[in-house]
Amino acid sequence: MTERPMSADEAETAARMFKALGDPVRLRLFSAVASHEGGEACVCDISDVGVSQPTVSHHLKKLKEAGLLTSERRGTWVYYRVEPAVLAAMGRLLVGSSAGALT
Amino acid sequence: MTERPMSADEAETAARMFKALGDPVRLRLFSAVASHEGGEACVCDISDVGVSQPTVSHHLKKLKEAGLLTSERRGTWVYYRVEPAVLAAMGRLLVGSSAGALT
Numbered sequence: 001m002t003e004r005p006m007s008a009d010e011a012e013t014a015a016r017m018f019k020a021l022g023d024p025v026r027l028r029l030f031s032a033v034a035s036h037e038g039g040e041a042c043v044c045d046i047s048d049v050g051v052s053q054p055t056v057s058h059h060l061k062k063l064k065e066a067g068l069l070t071s072e073r074r075g076t077w078v079y080y081r082v083e084p085a086v087l088a089a090m091g092r093l094l095v096g097s098s099a100g101a102l103t
Numbered sequence: 104m105t106e107r108p109m110s111a112d113e114a115e116t117a118a119r120m121f122k123a124l125g126d127p128v129r130l131r132l133f134s135a136v137a138s139h140e141g142g143e144a145c146v147c148d149i150s151d152v153g154v155s156q157p158t159v160s161h162h163l164k165k166l167k168e169a170g171l172l173t174s175e176r177r178g179t180w181v182y183y184r185v186e187p188a189v190l191a192a193m194g195r196l197l198v199g200s201s202a203g204a205l206t
Contacts, residue, residue: 006134011127019125031109
């Protein structure tokens with residue numbers, strides 16, 4: 001990112017991910033999944049963000065659609081986990097920008 | 104972030120930054136500043152994103168308000184640069200999440 005500006009296509013994909021994290025409740029739910037034991041959680045594991053279970057489900061689906069979480073149904077529940085490769089790429093993008101700014 | 108879920112206050116601040124990057128045009132402008140020589144740019148340096156100069160100015164102001172850019176007026180132009188500490192923190196947050204998911 002510090003080498004050249006992003007293309008329109010790259011920006012479309014990355015902006016969709018950043019936008020998904022641009023809501024405080026959604027970001028806390030993302031954080032709850034990431035910090036849960038084993039890096040995965042179902043709606044049944046998340047109760048302390050102060051929103052209803054249908055709202056939790058809605059936000060987790062949005063995070064999945066943005067490519068930030070993957071999901072797997074096991075019995076009654078859908079389990080979500082963070083998508084490591086995508087997050088690492090987003091992180092590098094930001095860290096790379098900050099490193100570039102220091103040079 | 105992998106140690107414990109984010110608090111409501113932490114999520115408010117971080118979500119504001121992610122939201123600011125959640126627009127493809129704004130993300131490209133951010134990228135244009137980060138990749139410009141010396142890590143800083145004024146509106147006069149940015150012409151290839153396909154939006155008008157007032158639109159560029161508007162988006163750069165929004166990025167500044169979110170804490171992602173700092174600015175300094177020199178003569179006619181306001182120069183923007185990326186805020187390295189903030190970006191590094193956001194990057195670590197994402198990379199930390201991805202590392203947690205791999206353990």
